[in-house]
Amino acid sequence: MTQTLVVLWCIGLVGGVFSGLLGIGGAIILVPMLLYLPPLLGLAPFEMKEVAAMSITLVFFASLSGVLAHGRDRHVNFRLVLVMGVAVLVGALAGAVGSKFVSSGLLMGIFAGLTLLAAALMLRPPARREEEGGLVRFNAPLAGSVAAGIGVLSGMVGVGGGFLLVPVMLLLGVPTRTAIGSSLAMVLLSGAAGMAGKALTHQVPWLLAGALVVGAMPGAQLGAMGSKRLSPRRLRTILAVVIALIGAKMLLSLVA
Numbered sequence: 001m002t003q004t005l006v007v008l009w010c011i012g013l014v015g016g017v018f019s020g021l022l023g024i025g026g027a028i029i030l031v032p033m034l035l036y037l038p039p040l041l042g043l044a045p046f047e048m049k050e051v052a053a054m055s056i057t058l059v060f061f062a063s064l065s066g067v068l069a070h071g072r073d074r075h076v077n078f079r080l081v082l083v084m085g086v087a088v089l090v091g092a093l094a095g096a097v098g099s100k101f102v103s104s105g106l107l108m109g110i111f112a113g114l115t116l117l118a119a120a121l122m123l124r125p126p127a128r129r130e131e132e133g134g135l136v137r138f139n140a141p142l143a144g145s146v147a148a149g150i151g152v153l154s155g156m157v158g159v160g161g162g163f164l165l166v167p168v169m170l171l172l173g174v175p176t177r178t179a180i181g182s183s184l185a186m187v188l189l190s191g192a193a194g195m196a197g198k199a200l201t202h203q204v205p206w207l208l209a210g211a212l213v214v215g216a217m218p219g220a221q222l223g224a225m226g227s228k229r230l231s232p233r234r235l236r237t238i239l240a241v242v243i244a245l246i247g248a249k250m251l252l253s254l255v256a
Contacts, residue, residue, distance in 0.1 A: 004043055005211040011037065012058055012212035016219020018242070019059075019162075019184070020066040021227050027055040028118075028163040030212070031111060032246050036253075048104035050205060052158025053198045056096065057209035058216050060191030063162070065220035067184040075181030080174065083140045084147035085186040088161055091151020092190035096197025099156040108254060111157040114164060115247030119240045121167030138172040147186070155194040162187040163243055180227065 015030035034051040038044065046054075067076065099107065146168055154161030162183045169179035198204050230238075 003041075004038070004208070007038060007041060007043065008034075008054075008208055008211035009215040012062075012215025013219040014215075015058060015212070016062045016065065016216030016221075017223040017226075019062040019216065020220035020223025020225075021230075021238075027059050027158060028115060028243055028246060030055050030058060031158065032250060036249075048107050049099070049203060050208075052099065052107060052156075053203040054205060054209045054212055055158035056155075056191060056194040056198055057204055058212040059158075059187060060195050061213040062216040062220045063184045063187040063191055065217045066224050067181070067188055075177045076185050077136050077174070077178050077182045078185075080136060080138065080143070080169065080178075080182045081185040081189075083138075084143050084165065084169075084182075085189040087144040087147035088151035088154070088165070088186050089189040089193045091148040091153075092155035092161070093151075093193035093197050095152040095155025096158075096194040097155075097201060098152075099158075099198070100201045100203065102156060105254070107157050108250060110153060112247050112250035112254065114153060114157070115243050115250065118163045118167055119244035119247060121164075121171065123240050136174055136178060138169075138174060143168075143172055151190050151193070154190055155197060158194065158198070161190050163239070166239065176233075177227075 011030060011033045014033065015027070018029045031051055034046055034054065035048070038046060147165065150161045150164045150168070154164070165183045165186055166179050169183065170176065174182070195204070
């Protein structure tokens with residue numbers, strides 16, 4: 001058990017770094033690491049439902065740490081968070097509760113499909129020239145509707161949805177750094193709802209999830225510091241490449 005907890009701490013640290021760096025909850029990195037890394041190290045593998053429950057728990061705490069760091073730099077737009085965050089929260093709670101009745105194979109298929117969609121969206125150019133600060137204009141009804149759908153899917157597979165929220169906000173014309181900071185605040189809400197839904201249905205292994213969280217908290221702070229040193233275009237490119245590789249790997253494992 002001790003070796004398992006140490007490995008989970010290391011995985012949580014890596015997930016936390018990506019969370020703070022790219023404005024995602026970290027689950028897009030965490031889920032495949034939890035599925036594939038333990039068996040490679042001679043440890044017992046986790047089922048997808050266990051992974052989803054541990055992942056959403058880490059998402060909540062990693063995004064909490066990351067949003068505090070980005071908030072200090074004024075990269076969180078509270079109108080965006082209010083409109084999209086509430087919709088994500090409601091959707092994530094419904095998806096998390098419903099996931100109890102969905103097979104692990106279907107959850108993996110949904111996750112892989114979402115990653116490839118997100119990568120494709122990230123490679124699109126911004127809707128307009130990047131201008132950080134000032135008033136952020138966006139279509140509120142459209143943003144809320146899309147966010148609710150993302151919430152349902154993210155709650156099912158145990159992710160915060162940040163890897164989809166960021167490209168959606170870029171399509172709406174939100175500057176990259178604002179999208180990253182605001183996404184973390186939304187992921188915090190969806191993570192809270194998703195964790196509550198899985199906890200209420202007794203899906204969370206708390207000791208294992210706790211090891212992930214202990215690693216993720218400092219990792220998210222490190223990632224947020226690194227985010228300030230990278231250009232918006234480079235941040236988008238890194239996120240797209242990482243997401244595409246993970247999605248391709250999971251699809252291959254499903255058809256193999």
